[in-house]
Amino acid sequence: MNEADALDMMRDAVWAIIVGAGPAVVAAMAIGLIIALMQALTQVQEATLTFVPKIVVILIVMATTGAFTGAHIFAFTERVYGRIERGF
Template structure:
């Protein structure tokens, strides 16, 4: 295993993490801005109002993208196991 192999695996893992976490983080950001705007308009400063919608939206996004995320993770793992079995050639 050379440095190039290790860097390639790390780069793939980082991109996979970004792809898998991206929808959840994006939805949490959008919900957070919406709740902050609502709180600024109504002057309601309830702390749980910021967390509960983000958690619910994150859970729904995970439910909607779970099969796609699982298949990407499965492909990455299979490719990694194949590289290990062949000795990184």
Template sequence: MNEADALDIVQYAIWTVLVASSPAVAVAMIVGVGIALVQALTQVQEITLTFVPKIVAILIVVAFSAPFVASQISSFTNVIFQRIQDGF
């Protein structure tokens, strides 16, 4: 295994993490901006108002996007095992 192989594996691992976490992060950003907008319009500055809807939205998205995340991780695992089998 040389430096190019190691960099390729690290690059693929980082890409897998970014793609697998993107549904939850995107929903957290959208819900956060929406709640911030509502708080700015109504001038209600309740701190728990920001956390509870985000947690609920993220849990729902993680439940629905679990097959996608699992397929991304499975694909990465298959690539790593294939490289191990081929001897890098």
């Protein structure tokens, strides 16, 4: 295994993490921004108000994108195991 193979594998790993966590993180940021805007407009400064909507939205997003995320991580794992099997 040379440096190019290691960098390629690390790039694939980072990309798999971004694709796997991306939908949930984007949904959490969007709902957090909406709730923060509503809190600023209504001047209701309740710290615990953001948790329940974020949890619900993240669960919904993960339920809808779980198959895609799982397939992407499975494909990455197959590539890594294939490289190990071939000796890189």
